[in-house]
Amino acid sequence: MNKIERNHILRLFYDFINMIKNFIFFAIISIGVLITKIGLIKSILISAIxxxxxxxxxxxxxxxxxxxxKxxxxxxEEGIFSIKKIEIPLDRINTIDISQKLLERIFKVATIKIDTGDTNKDSELKFTLDKDKTETLKNILLKNQNITTNTPEEDNQxxxxxxxxxxxxxSLISNSLFKGLGLLLVAQQFLDDYFKAFININTSDYINKLQKDKIYNNIKIILFFVIALILISLCLSIIYNFFKYYNFKMWADEKNIYINYGALNKKNYSFYKxxxxxxxxxxxxxxxxxKFFTLEIESIGYGDEEGEKSILYPICNAxxxxxILKNIFEEFQYTGQINKPPKNTYFRFLYKKFILWAVTAAICFFIKPKFALLSFIFLLFLFIMGHLEFKNTAFGMDKNIIYMCCHGFNKTQSLLKINAVQSMTLSYSYFQYNKGLCNYSIILHSSSFGKTFQVKNLKNNLSRGIF
Known part of the structure; x- marks a missing residue:
């Protein structure tokens, strides 16, 4: 208490590396200009200074x-020429995150992020400290808020x-499969640009060769590559998720939630229910x-880092x-009516997709008439998407909770506290108005100055008497 504490020296290394990353392109150009103007030796001296x-x-x-x-x-307090000072009451702290990258684990260091839940980024504090100091600081902050710091095994929580x-x-059924596909595309570019210097391989040649072979051989080769691509991307997805969510634990007491996970980059979160x-x-x-689900939460300060999700539990059955919802989030139990779009709105979920298909098919026909036949596969894809959007769309409200459901291939059900809603907007076109329909938009108080949720083509009388 009341003792000056500074970041670990490793933070100085981080800042130096970040500065190099931000100015490396400018530095290379500047050095090149200096060498041409004043010579190599003088350029090296200036660069060293x-x-x-x-x-x-x-x-x-x-x-x-x-x-x-305190x-x-x-x-x-921070800054040399422009000094910035901030003082945050301990009872305003919303989330405490502790993370450890691989380098930090080697040096027994951790990074702690303290968030107050304010939309102002200046209210977020981040320090890199010795692991013991990080735990001590966390315990002081949690003790001030009467939050227990026991592990679930210790307190039978x-x-x-x-x-x-x-x-x-x-890993097999989530969208993380696409991360594997992205890594494969990077690998393919690496093979074409760098690896062919050692082994005579060029993946682009196989694509060009397909144009010269017979159609049946082309189909076999394409199917082989597609299956191989899916299998490799699945393997990469499994490896990625095992490293990210290794040893995932989530537990709770009467007031708080704790989440730990990670192999190389360890994460430790604590926040109020x-x-x-x-x-x-x-x-x-x-x-x-x-019938599997991923649970995420809406809490300011959690999941706002790049590449991070506000994950509560990665996968669970019904x-x-x-x-989890009954025992940890009893206040989110929804008891109201769930309202679906009327059956006569079915075409509204499809017509824009039909227009998109018609434009695409016309372009394909003018490029090569045979391509227009392939566009019917795209039409089937769009029809399934529209059908799922109609099927999944829903809206409802009770005294405490707003229920919203939307999207097709990536279905999302949201349970939102009414007292956290900044505003509700009902919008409609001329044709929707004549049918008594509208779109509901909810703006929720969040770290991004209001997060918007929307459902479309529902009756316009579903929100009466709530606010």
């Missing part, structure tokens, strides 16, 4: 970046552990077929989903 100046500046910035934990607040079996299922503003129950098309 600039590097020393940058290192000194980063060191001073590191020294001037410190924080003090009895009822945490004080932070309600907790859930993700098994390897379910993590494998998640009452500050959760919404729950999202998500399903990919395969999850809809096999029984486990209901158990």
């Amino acid at each position: 600039l590097i020393i100046v940058i290192i000194l500046y980063q060191f001073l910035a590191w020294r001037k970046n410190f924080f003090i934990v 009895t009822n607040s945490i004080y932070h 309600l907790y859930y552990i993700l098994s390897s079996k379910h993590l494998l299922i998640y 009452e500050k959760v503003k919404g729950i999202h129950i998500k399903q990919t098309i395969l999850m809809q077929c096999f 029984s486990l989903k209901n158990h």
Whole structure:
């Protein structure tokens, strides 16, 4: 308490690397110009002086970046020429995140992020400290809020552990499969540009060769590559998810939720239940077929980092989903009526997709008439998408909760607290108005200055008497 604390020296290394990444392109061009103007030796001397100046500046910035934990607040100050000071009451803290990258684990260091739930980014504090200091700071902050810091095993709290079996299922039926496809595309470019210097291989040649072979051989080769592509991307998806969600645990007590996971990059989250503003129950098309769900939450400060989701539980069946919602989020139990779009709105979910198909088919026909036949596969895809959007769309409200369901291939059910809603908008076109229909848009208070949720083509009298 009341002691000045600074970031670990590793933070200085991070800042230096980030500066190099931001200015590397400019630096290369500048060095090239200097060499042509004043020669190699003088350019090296100037570059060395600039590097020393940058290192000194980063060191001073590191020294001037410190924080003090007081009895009822945490004080932070940073800056050399422009000094910024902020003091946050401890009872305003919304989320405490602790993460460890591989390099940090080697040096027994961790990064702690403290978020107040304010939409102002200045209210977010992030420090890189010794692992012991990180845990001490976390315990001080949680103790001030009367949050227990026991593990679930110690206190016999309600907790859930993700098994390897379910993590494998998640890898197979979630959208993480596309991450594997993305890695394969990068690998293909690497093979074409770099690896062919050692082995005479060019994946583009196989595509060009297809034009010279017979149609049946082409189909066999395409099917082989598609199957191989899917299998490899599945393997990459499994590896990615096992590293990301390794040893996933979620537990809760009467007031708070705790989430731990990660192999190389370990994550540790703690936040108040009452500050959760919404729950999202998500399903990919395969999850809809096999009745699995992904649970995410809407809580300011959680899941707002790049590449991170506000995950509550990666995958669960209907029984486990209901158990989690009933035992941890009892206040999100929805008891109102679920309203679906009228049957006469079915075409409204399809007509824009038919227009898109017609334009695409016309373009294909003018390029090569045979391609127009292939566009019917695209039409089938669009029809299924529109049908699922009609099937999945729903809206309802009770005294405390707004229920919304939307999307086709990636179905999302949202349970939102009414007291967290900034505004509700009813919009409609001339044709919707004549049929008594409208679109409902909900803006929820979040870290992105209001997050919008929308459902379309529902009766316009579903929100009366709520606000």
